[in-house]
Amino acid sequence: MKEIPGDLSFLKSHEWVRVEDDGTATIGISDHAQGLLGDLVYVELPNVGDMAKAGTAAAVVESVKAASDVYSPVSGEIVAVNDDLADKPETINEDAYGEGWMFVVKLSDRDELKDLVDPDAYAEMIENEED
Incomplete structure (x- = not known):
């Protein structure tokens, strides 16, 4: 398992959030989650200007195995999306x-x-899942 950065917080559904100095929060899925999903082939992102609500689906990732909702850990206006993932969803698998x-x-x-x-706590949670 990859090292989990110390500046992140997690939802129990495997989404991470990094609070930035400017009051924004960057969101993605954990390395553990991408590993469970396998090779990602498609990512559906929200639109800039949409409102995210904590605990509700904001995006979708599809792998060769399954499609999975990505939940927003926090509420607020979406101010940026990673457009590079449209052409290269496997970036999530890699980093x-x-x-x-x-x-x-x-x-x-x-x-x-x-x-x-x-x-x-997240590392302990995923360790217990694997038992």
Whole structure:
């Protein structure tokens, strides 16, 4: 398993969020999730200007195995999407915590961050899943 960056928080459904200095939050799926899905072949991203709501589906990833909703860990306006994923969805497989980011949300409620799990708790959770 790849090292989990210490600056991330996670939903139990395997989405990560990195809060940036400008009050935005970058969101993607975990390395563990992309590993379970296998080779990604398609990504459907939200539109800039859409509103994301914490805990609701905001994007879809499709692999050779299955299609899966991607839930937003936080609420707010979508201010950027990773258009590169349209031509190269496998970027998520290659670099889930870096170039494989999916979308950016301008946070509307920072308190929602308290409901997320930290990297250590997330690592423990996925370790227990594998038992």
